[in-house]
Every structure is written in C-alpha cells, then in structure tokens.
Amino acid sequence: MVQTKRWLTGLALGAALTITTYGAITASAFFNNEHSPQSSSTQGKAKNVIVFVGDGMGAAHRDAIRLATKGVNGELEMDDMPYSGIVHTNSADKKSFITDSAAAATAIATGVKSYNGAIGVDVNGKPVQTILEQAKEAGKSTGLVTTSQVTDATPAAFAAHVANRSSQSDIAKQYLENSKVDVILGGGEDYWYPSENPGEHPDHPSEDPSEASKGTQGNLVEKAKQLGYTYVSNADELRQAHSNKLLGLFANEEMFQQRPEGEGDVYNPVASLPEMTKKAIDILSKNKKGFFLLVEEEAIDEMSHENNASLMLKAGQQFDKAVAIGKEYAKKHPDTLVIVLADHECGGLAIETANDTDESGDGKTLSSEDGPLPVAHSEQTFTIDWTTTGHTGVDVPLTAMGPGADKLTGVYENTHIHDVIVQAMRRK
Numbered sequence: 001m002v003q004t005k006r007w008l009t010g011l012a013l014g015a016a017l018t019i020t021t022y023g024a025i026t027a028s029a030f031f032n033n034e035h036s037p038q039s040s041s042t043q044g045k046a047k048n049v050i051v052f053v054g055d056g057m058g059a060a061h062r063d064a065i066r067l068a069t070k071g072v073n074g075e076l077e078m079d080d081m082p083y084s085g086i087v088h089t090n091s092a093d094k095k096s097f098i099t100d101s102a103a104a105a106t107a108i109a110t111g112v113k114s115y116n117g118a119i120g121v122d123v124n125g126k127p128v129q130t131i132l133e134q135a136k137e138a139g140k141s142t143g144l145v146t147t148s149q150v151t152d153a154t155p156a157a158f159a160a161h162v163a164n165r166s167s168q169s170d171i172a173k174q175y176l177e178n179s180k181v182d183v184i185l186g187g188g189e190d191y192w193y194p195s196e197n198p199g200e201h202p203d204h205p206s207e208d209p210s211e212a213s214k215g216t217q218g219n220l221v222e223k224a225k226q227l228g229y230t231y232v233s234n235a236d237e238l239r240q241a242h243s244n245k246l247l248g249l250f251a252n253e254e255m256f257q258q259r260p261e262g263e264g265d266v267y268n269p270v271a272s273l274p275e276m277t278k279k280a281i282d283i284l285s286k287n288k289k290g291f292f293l294l295v296e297e298e299a300i301d302e303m304s305h306e307n308n309a310s311l312m313l314k315a316g317q318q319f320d321k322a323v324a325i326g327k328e329y330a331k332k333h334p335d336t337l338v339i340v341l342a343d344h345e346c347g348g349l350a351i352e353t354a355n356d357t358d359e360s361g362d363g364k365t366l367s368s369e370d371g372p373l374p375v376a377h378s379e380q381t382f383t384i385d386w387t388t389t390g391h392t393g394v395d396v397p398l399t400a401m402g403p404g405a406d407k408l409t410g411v412y413e414n415t416h417i418h419d420v421i422v423q424a425m426r427r428k
Contacts (some may be wrong), residue, residue, distance in 0.1 A: 042083075042406040046337040046424035047290035049135070050281075050326045051108075052078070053154055054319050055101060056301025058345030059397050064309070064373075064384055065316035067351070071377040077324040078340040081399035086411045088395055089344045091116050092123050098393045101301070102165040104343035104414060105157035111418035119153065119171065120161035127161035131421050133179055135292035138425065141182045141244070141284040142291065144175075145276045147255040147269055147315070148298030149188025151175075154343060158294050169216040176224055182244060183283050183293075185276045187251035189213075189233070192220040200233035201252045207264065211252035221247070235271045238279055246283060248276070256311075258302035261370075267299055267311045269318075277322040281329050290335075292425075295322055304347035307386040309370035312347075330402055337402035337424050339417065345394050348387030403427065 054061070066076050091103035092113035099107075100116040107113050110128040114121060121127050132142050144155040151160075151168035159179040160171040168191040175181045193199040193213040199221065203212035221231055230243035238248055248271065255269035277295050284291035299315035323340055330336040354372035371383035398417070400408045404424030408417065 042403055044335060044403050045427040046403040046421070047335040048140075048285070048292075048330075048333060049131070049290075049337045049421055049425065050293045050295065050330070050339070051421075052319070052323050052326060052338070052340040053105070053294065053296040054078075054300050054316065054340070054342050055148075055154060055296055055298045056304045056344060056346030056391070057297075057316065057319075057342040057396070058347075058349060058392070058394060060349040060351055061300060061304070061312070061316065061342075061345070061347075062397060063351055064349065064382070065313055065320065067375050067382055068313045068373060069317050069320065069376055071375055072380070074376065077320050077327060078399055081327070081338070081340065081401045081405075083400045083405040083409055085398045085400075085408045086395045087341060087398050087417070088411070088413045089342075090393060098391050099344050100165075100391065101153035101343050102157060105154040107414040108341075108343070108417050109158040111415045111422070113413075113415060117165050118163070119156045119165050119167075120158075121163060125163050130158050130179075131418055131425075132158040132181070132292050132294065134422060135290075135425065136180065139287075139289040140291050141287040141289075142179070143183035143280040143284050143293040144181055144186070145183070145273070145280050145293065146186040146296040146298055147273055148186060148296065148302075149191065149253055150184050150186035150249065151188050151191050152186075152254075152298065154296045154298070155186070155294055169214075169220070172215075172220050173217045173223075176220065176227055176229075183246045183280045185238070185246070185248040185250075185271070185280060187249065187253055187255040189221075189249035190252045191215050192224075192249060194218060200249070203252075205252065207257055207266065208253070213252075221249070235275065238271050238275065241279070242283075244283060244286060246279075254298060254302065256299050256302070256315075258299065258306050258308070258311075260306050261308045261310060265303075265306065265308055265311055267303070267314045267318075272321075273297055273318045274321040274325055277325050281325065285329070285333075293326075295326070297322070300342075301346045304349065304386075305389050307347060307368045307370060307389060309373060309384040309386075313373070327401065335403060337400070337404050337421065339398065339400045339405075339408065339421075341398040341417070342396040343414075345392045345396055347389065348392050350385040350387065352383045352385050354381040354383050 091099035151171040250270040297319035303312035372381035
C-alpha cells in the first residue's frame with residue numbers, strides 16, 4: 001500500500017515554506033524506515049556501487065515527476081527503495097553557502113566540503129582522493145555516465161582534481177591518464193578536440209552556432225584510442241560496442257538544448273540515459289572484482305534554471321528509467337549498493353493547484369508559474385511555481401538499497417554519503 005504524509009519542503013533561503021506530498025516515502029520513514037522491508041539485504045560488502053544523481057532535483061521535483069508519470073497514488077522507481085534520508089547540501093564557500101554542482105559533487109565524492117567551483121580539491125586547492133579512485137585502487141572497473149558534458153562538474157568531481165570546474169580539457173586528460181575511467185559516456189566532445197578539428201559532431205550547428213571544438217590538451221579522442229578505448233559517437237555505435245574501455249561523446253556540449261519553453265528547447269539525447277546506463281553496467285559488470293558507476297541526469301537542473309517544467313519532467317522520467325535499470329541489476333546482484341540523490345535543489349520549485357492565485361495580496365507576480373500540467377491517470381492538473389532560476393539551500397532527499405543502505409537514513413551532511421560508500425566497499 002502506498003503511504004503518504006505531508007511534510008515540509010523549504011524553498012529558497014528566506015522564502016516561505018510550502019507543504020508538499022512526498023509520494024511513497026512518508027516523513028516518518030525518513031527517520032524510522034517504515035518503508036523498509038525487513039528482507040532488504042544491507043549486510044556484507046558492496047562489490048558494486050551505482051550512484052544516480054538527478055542534478056538539481058529537490059523533493060518537489062520528485063513529486064512533480066511522480067505526478068506527471070505515475071499519478072497521485074503512483075510510485076517512481078527512485079522512490080520505491082527501502083531506505084531514505086535527507087541530505088544537507090551547503091558548500092564551504094566563503095562567499096555563499098548555496099552550493100554549485102562542483103562543490104556538492106566534491107563533497108559526495110571525497111567526503112570533504114569545498115568551495116563552489118572546486119573539482120576534487122579541498123578549500124586550499126589540495127587534491128583529495130575520490131570514491132571512484134578508491135574503487136579503481138581496489139581493482140574495480142569504473143564508469144561515468146551523464147547527459148551533460150562528461151567533463152562537467154558532477155562527473156568530474158569523481159575522477160579529476162582541478163581548482164576550477166571550467167578546466168574541462170584538463171579534466172578529460174585526467175580521466176585518461178590519472179583516474180583511468182573505464183567507461184565514459186555523455187556529451188562535451190568540444191573539450192576533447194582542439195580548435196579547427198570539429199570531430200564527429202560539426203562545429204557551429206544550427207541549433208547552437210556557438211558550439212565548436214575548444215580543447216586545450218590536443219586530440220584527446222585520438223589519445224583515448226591509443227590507450228585502448230573504443231570511441232563511439234552515436235546510438236548505433238554504442239549498441240555495437242563491447243570493449244572493456246569505452247569512450248562515447250554524443251554531442252558538442254550537453255546532450256540537449258536548454259532554453260525557456262518554446263525558444264528552441266530540446267530534450268532528445270542521441271543516446272538516451274537509460275541505454276547509456278545499461279551499456280555501462282553491461283561492460284563494467286564483467287569485472288569479477290566489481291565496479292563503481294556514477295550516472296547523472298543534468299537536464300533536470302538545466303531546465304529548472306530555465307523554469308522549463310515540461311522538459312524538466314521529461315528528463316526526470318528518463319532518469320527514473322535509468323534508475324530502474326540499476327535497480328534491476330541490483331536485485332539480481334544483491335551485493336550492489338544503489339543510491340539515488342540530488343547534489344542540490346534548483347528553481348525553488350513548488351507544486352500548486354492549477355487555479356491557485358497570487359498569495360502576495362498586492363497583485364504583483366512574485367514567481368514564474370508553469371502549467372497546467374496533467375496528473376497521470378487522472379483528469380486533474382497541477383501547476384509548477386518557480387521561485388528562482390538559481391540553486392537553493394534546501395535539503396534534498398536520498399533513497400537507497402543494498403549493502404550499507406541502512407546507514408543512509410536520517411538527516412546528514414552530503415559528506416556522509418562518501419563515508420558510507422567507502423565503508424560498504426571495505427567490509428569483509
């Protein structure tokens with residue numbers, strides 16, 4: 001039976017709290033594990049770890065995705081997991097504790113809080129070993145999958161160390177030479193080829209003429225091939241690839257076009273997040289010592305920045321399908337820890353009735369409303385109310401299953417996630 005209970009979800013700092021319904025995960029379940037079946041296996045060593053990051057996906061985002069996909073009484077794959085927690089997202093940045101993706105991912109990947117823009121380094125710029133690097137040292141295979149540039153902040157923080165997230169060619173080179181990631185799938189080809197070498201995806205495409213090769217470390221695709229990687233650039237090549245080392249770059253920049261609704265916005269990745277996830281698991285799981293895989297859906301965040309509800313929901317639905325693939329593997333391989341979370345919230349999202357009126361009392365528009373949007377399996381609709389185009393400082397939900405998942409209940413800092421994963425991988 002689906003359990004529901006109203007619980008408070010903060011919007012932006014200083015904004016009023018709004019009450020939302022959080023589907024299958026009750027408020028008390030976050031603290032008491034009411035949603036947790038006693039048969040869930042949390043003991044033993046985590047041979048495999050899959051971390052799913054819905055970039056920018058707060059609690060209300062998960063509710064909106066659920067309503068649009070499963071309806072009022074439905075349940076997303078990412079919510080139908082036995083353990084859940086609430087994560088603080090603040091960074092250690094001196095100018096603003098509201099985190100960016102780089103600092104948030106660095107905290108999760110290394111267990112150390114850092115400044116906004118930091119990739120795998122502490123507040124002093126000193127490199128800190130990541131979970132992925134520890135997995136590699138233990139003989140496991142490793143992978144990064146994203147709909148963003150593969151060298152963007154979230155994946156980068158798990159496999160590179162640079163002072164500024166903008167150094168994407170440096171990050172790509174570190175993937176190949178230092179962290180030696182086995183499977184790398186996503187966008188961002190422009191940072192792997194030097195200027196004047198367009199690569200497989202043409203420079204200055206009609207959908208965004210500003211996109212063009214801009215790499216600063218030479219032809220890194222050619223270097224990857226020399227190091228034994230199979231390179232693919234479209235879905236057909238991805239499906240046919242069977243190499244243990246795979247580099248797939250499916251777009252110049254992100255694998256979508258983020259703009260306000262109706263202004264050239266597109267979410268239609270050449271290779272979908274679910275199929276990239278499945279391919280990564282198929283390859284990485286060949287290693288008898290196990291694997292570590294990071295999977296990110298970037299468009300949830302980017303479309304929230306644009307206050308574009310329809311494409312945020314579409315990206316969220318694809319993310320949930322990718323989670324389903326990870327869960328299916330874990331059910332057959334119970335020594336697999338699966339974690340679903342966000343790095344931060346974006347957009348200050350609230351869910352309202354379609355005919356909700358301005359609550360300010362002065363007739364002024366204080367936020368951007370998006371809708372009405374259909375509730376699945378229903379004649380009802382809802383409206384998304386965006387209170388900002390930026391990140392907020394609210395906590396985000398986490399759900400998990402597998403060895404160590406029981407340690408992810410309650411309320412904690414994002415650095416705790418790193419500690420739990422390391423402990424789970426080291427258990428005897």
